[in-house]
């Protein structure tokens with residue numbers, strides 16, 4: 235684990251995912267404290283007071299989502315950890331599942347208690363192998379130790395946890411698509427309202443939270459909301475796990491205190507840009523977040539508000555760093571191929587729109603672009619925005635217009651000269 239260890243990370247050893255080591259780090263004391271001293275509403279109050287925002291993409295306040303659930307209304311409630319992690323460039327939930335799965339498991343027991351959930355689920359990406367085995371091992375250990383099952387730690391609270399393996403569709407990470415998949419159907423997202431907290435899994439009130447979001451809960455209960463707010467900025471409390479890939483010398487997963495200076499992070503923690511090149515741009519939070527240029531980020535810090543101020547987002551924490559010399563036409567081609575491939579086909583603007591975008595970018599990259607193609611891409615992106623059930627269509631448009639806004643000249647060059655200014659280069663050649 236490179237970088238600082240603050241809330242959920244630590245130097246990893248071959249056994250740091252085990253119950254014994256988690257307990258040695260103070261693990262499961264928060265669950266014991268919860269069941270001994272707190273009412274379910276106390277837990278929700280503490281989470282609300284912490285200001286914790288979701289880490290899955292939309293940064294929605296966790297407490298506000300939880301407050302919708304009335305724990306003792308006599309209805310079944312469900313809690314789901316979203317471990318689908320399908321956003322390109324994002325691999326931080328995987329770090330938790332592989333190295334600190336008990337932090338998620340303990341947090342889910344506490345969250346289930348707060349929400350009055352007798353059953354909770356982890357929906358895990360089908361391609362994950364080691365993360366699945368580590369998580370399944372942690373769940374088994376937790377049952378044996380009495381942290382899940384009947385009358386947890388001798389209390390009146392009983393809860394079961396199921397780890398469910400998805401089949402590998404991006405759209406299955408969208409919360410309503412996930413629930414459909416968990417019910418054994420195609421992972422088609424559905425319109426809201428009703429919200430999932432009103433009618434979710436099996437038509438019952440359901441909270442879906444990202445793995446990293448939930449994993450903060452044990453720490454917040456153990457240390458208190460004030461301690462959590464002491465880390466980060468007033469509008470972005472806590473830390474974020476950032477998965478860094480692309481043209482940096484030290485890619486990996488880093489825990490970063492929110493508000494940390496961006497360039498310091500890239501230069502000192504990530505070891506700078508390959509071959510000492512300049513930064514061309516950064517995809518800040520998964521490909522669905524708008525790219526920012528090197529000069530955009532020069533004075534920025536890593537916080538939700540700083541990114542929102544410049545029209546982008548920390549999103550899923552998947553940061554892709556792109557060095558000078560990279561071809562943005564090829565980069566957009568890769569992204570639009572992805573969205574087209576992953577569109578579920580329910581909504582015409584998305585299924586057709588991503589298809590058109592893909593075909594247009596393919597012909598631009600092949601040197602057959604037409605002068606009107608750039609405006610066409612803008613038009614389709616705008617047409618998709620807000621006209622589909624889920625955010626996939628919108629995201630394709632954000633990725634596209636984000637790149638066109640900043641690098642339009644490269645597309646114009648490619649259309650005019652019938653070849654890319656950077657010859658389609660996506661590599662930062664180590665040897666040159």
Ligand SMILES: Cc1cc2nc3c(=O)[nH]c(=O)nc-3n(C[C@H](O)[C@H](O)[C@H](O)COP(=O)(O)O)c2cc1C
Nearest residue numbers: 288289290316318319320407408409443444447625
């Ligand atoms: C197409 C699409 C894919 C998504 N994939 C994921 C994912 O893999 N993991 C995730 O946590 N959230 C994903 N989300 C966001 C979820 O719908 C949901 O907002 C999130 O799980 C809520 O958790 P949070 O509030 O803790 O962030 C996706 C959203 C969309 C539109």
